[in-house]
Amino acid sequence: MVYLVGAGPGDPGLMTRRSLELIASADAILYDRLIPPGALDGARPEAELRYVGKEPGAAALTQDETNALIVEMGRAGKRVVRLKGGDPFVFGRGGEEAEALAAAGVPFEVVPGVTAGVAAPAYAGIPVTHRDLASAVAFVTGHEDPDKPESALDWDALARFPGTLVLYMGIRNLPLIAERLTAAGRDPQEAVAVVERGTHPGQRTVVDTLAGIAARAGAEEIRAPAITLVGPVAGLRDTIAWLERRPLHGEVVAVTRARAQASGLAARLRELGAEVVESPAIRIEPRPLDGELLEAVRRIGDYALVCLTSPNGVRLLFDALVETDQDARALAGATLAAIGPGTAAELERRGLRADVLPERFVAEALVEALEPIAVEGRRVLVARAAEARDVLPDGLRERGAAVDVVALYETVAEPLGEDGAMALGRATHVTFTSSSTVRFLVEALDGATLGEARVVSIGPVTSETLRSHGIEPDVEARRHDIDGLVEALVGDSP
Ligand code: SAH
Numbered sequence: 464m465v466y467l468v469g470a471g472p473g474d475p476g477l478m479t480r481r482s483l484e485l486i487a488s489a490d491a492i493l494y495d496r497l498i499p500p501g502a503l504d505g506a507r508p509e510a511e512l513r514y515v516g517k518e519p520g521a522a523a524l525t526q527d528e529t530n531a532l533i534v535e536m537g538r539a540g541k542r543v544v545r546l547k548g549g550d551p552f553v554f555g556r557g558g559e560e561a562e563a564l565a566a567a568g569v570p571f572e573v574v575p576g577v578t579a580g581v582a583a584p585a586y587a588g589i590p591v592t593h594r595d596l597a598s599a600v601a602f603v604t605g606h607e608d609p610d611k612p613e614s615a616l617d618w619d620a621l622a623r624f625p626g627t628l629v630l631y632m633g634i635r636n637l638p639l640i641a642e643r644l645t646a647a648g649r650d651p652q653e654a655v656a657v658v659e660r661g662t663h664p665g666q667r668t669v670v671d672t673l674a675g676i677a678a679r680a681g682a683e684e685i686r687a688p689a690i691t692l693v694g695p696v697a698g699l700r701d702t703i704a705w706l707e708r709r710p711l712h713g714e715v716v717a718v719t720r721a722r723a724q725a726s727g728l729a730a731r732l733r734e735l736g737a738e739v740v741e742s743p744a745i746r747i748e749p750r751p752l753d754g755e756l757l758e759a760v761r762r763i764g765d766y767a768l769v770c771l772t773s774p775n776g777v778r779l780l781f782d783a784l785v786e787t788d789q790d791a792r793a794l795a796g797a798t799l800a801a802i803g804p805g806t807a808a809e810l811e812r813r814g815l816r817a818d819v820l821p822e823r824f825v826a827e828a829l830v831e832a833l834e835p836i837a838v839e840g841r842r843v844l845v846a847r848a849a850e851a852r853d854v855l856p857d858g859l860r861e862r863g864a865a866v867d868v869v870a871l872y873e874t875v876a877e878p879l880g881e882d883g884a885m886a887l888g889r890a891t892h893v894t895f896t897s898s899s900t901v902r903f904l905v906e907a908l909d910g911a912t913l914g915e916a917r918v919v920s921i922g923p924v925t926s927e928t929l930r931s932h933g934i935e936p937d938v939e940a941r942r943h944d945i946d947g948l949v950e951a952l953v954g955d956s957p
Contacts, residue, residue, distance in 0.1 A: 465537040465564055467557045469550040469576015470498040474586075474662035477577045478502065482546075485574065489544040491536055493529070495555075497548030497688055526556055530563035537569035548688075550578040554604055554631045578602075580629040583661020583690040587668040588704030589697055591627050596695045599626030605633015605640055605691060614643075622647035627694035634689045638677040644693065645673055654697035659689040664738035665713065666706060670697055709736025710953045717890035717916070719744045719900040721877070724775070728894070731949050740886035744904035745897075746877040747775050750849065752783050756869045759844055760784065763793050767841035768864070770800040770829070770855060771817075776846050777801075777809035779871040791815055798836055802829050803944050824943040825924060826851075830858035839863035849873040850899065852924075874899040879907035890916045892952060895936075896945070897921065898928035905932045917955060921948050 466485050471477035478499060486492060487505045494503065495516035503512055515524045515532070524532065536543045551557030551573060564571045580602050584591055591600045601624050603616065621628060622644050633640050637657070645651045651674035659667045671679040673693060680689075706712060715738045718725045722743045729739040750756060760783040763769070771777050784793055791813055801807040801817035803824030810817050819836065821828035842865050845856050849870035856866045874897075879887070887893065893916045895901050913934070920926040920936040922943030929936050938955045940947035 465533055465543045465545060465569055465571040466574060467545050467551045467560055467571060468547065468574040469555070469557075469578070470494075470502050470546050470548055471577040472549050472579040472582040472662045473497070473499050473660065474582075475499040475501055477582060477662060479574065479576065481574050482576065485542075485544050486546070488542060490541040492544045492546055493533065493536075494546040495548055498546055502546065526559060530560055533560055534563055534567040534569055537564060537571070538567070547576070548579070549582075550576040553578045553580065553602060579661055579688065579690055580631060583658040583666075584629070584656065584692050584696075586662045586666060586706045587656060587658045588700040588702070588706075589656055589658075589692060590699060590703075591629060591692070591696065593696050593699065596699070597627040599624070601626065601628050603628055603630045603633075605630035605636050618643045618647040622649040627692060627696055630691040630693070632687070633691045634680070634685060634687045637680055637691060640691070641673050641677050649673060649693070653693060654695055656692045656697040656700060657685050657689050658692070659685045659687075661688075661690055662706075664715075664733070664736065668700065668704070668707060670700060706736065711735040711737035711956055714738070714891045714952075714956055715740060715889050716952065717742050717887050717893040719894060719904050720896045721745050721747050721874075723747065728896070728945050728948070731945065732952070735949070735953060737952075740890055742879060742883040742887045742890075742904075743877045744879070744900045744907055745874045748873045748875045749779055749782070750870050750872055752786055755867070756783070756871070757787070759846075759867050759869045760787050760789075763789070763844065764796060765842055766797050766844040766867075768798045768800060768833075768836060768838060768843045768859075769794060770802075770833075770843065770845045770847075770859075771806050771810065772802045772826070772829075772845070772847040772851060772855070774805045774809040776848070776871050777806055777813070780846050781813055783871070800829060800833060800836075802826065804946075805944060825922060826854035826858075829855055833859065841865065842867070844869065846871050848899075874903075876903045876906060879904075883907075884911075887916075888914065892917045892919055892955070894919045894948060894952070895921060895925050895929060896948065898925050901925060901928045901932060901934070905934075919948065919952055919955065921945075 468482045468485055489510050491511040492506055493513050493515045515529050517523055533545055547555045581591055653673045655673050655676040656670045657680050669679050669683050716732050717740050718728055725741050732739045798818045800819035807817040807820050819832050821832035838859055843859050845868045856868050859866050893913050917937040918934055919938045920929055921940050926936045926939050938951045940951040
């Protein structure tokens, strides 16, 4: 069985449910260049992934070869997904592939996709039809050989077309297209929009008149893939553009925290319009459950106060409780202190409310917040990372507490790799959410710098570590948590 599947215009969120199901169950996926980032992430590890698109310059497979390949794989009884950008039957040559399959008697299914000609304008704030402005829309190929004397397109008909013209593949020919349309009688003052990389975080849009658009797109260095839209609906963009008005649109933000912890921050940044590149500098490595740690966990019921200094700490402490045949009730008698809202939320997820939560999320503030709690002569457990500062245990000991400090995990270096380094190189902002992200990233950079990127720090301790490595933070969060970091980033963007 062969599936001719549209992957949508680029935003992974615009892939259909059916396309994801098929990708997840395919034996083989034959894909083109313009598929969304991460589109193949859900494929089975043993699936054969094969690029069959055309690289500008280098020829991969000819269309005949692709047709033959699909037929052959389909005949062999494989579940083959032929994955194409946008919709497979809109300038995707999917029609030709379906013809070849039909001729060979290979069963197939067609899965439509969101086509760029509708989606890119929509993300630019342009509806392709409108009750007052356009009652029809034409999808047109702009990929004409300029040297060909006979055009496949009827320019007179297009000039007279009573509605919006949406041109695919027309960027190189834009001057010619504008000239032909005006020569055939289309109004040179009509509005035209060109949307580059529509629905991607880096989407750009230029608007001008039919007479001026070629020069404008040239000056702005608009490149393929781009959709050109001719029609008065382009003017609606002034009112309803939305994507490009998001506060972090156009920014490329690098997240250096551990991959396992990055998703929350990454999602927030994406919602605000940023392109997020993950270049984790650290990884969390749980400590083996033995020695002092095992002893402390077994006797956790003896502690009057338990302090948790990170969401990871909560997670691993609960893993340790399970491993020692205990559950949340072991903490029933203890006062619980969390360093910040992320840690408190992790406790809450397990049915426990933090009794103490400081207003500023640093160890010094936690020491202060603990002042009303009687600790003298009582047993206190500080469960944390191996390499944490001693502000909290020292502060509690000064007040006469018997403090046990146990390390639940260690923060270790995550190699940056070529991809990570490349991603970092494109960043307009690099975020640091802890001193360890600073130390390990500097180590991974191995002498390289962060270039022009703005350096965003979660708080004073991280900033100090940055300075000690010769990096001056450009922005420091006022609230020392993820929300505060995001707020600082938004404040720093034009
Ligand atoms: N089957 C695809 C179109 C393939 S032709 C679809 O339905 O969308 C390739 C052309 O599609 C490009 O030259 C460009 O004009 C357009 N295109 C594809 N992705 C695009 C995007 N993200 N933004 C703007 N145009 C895009």
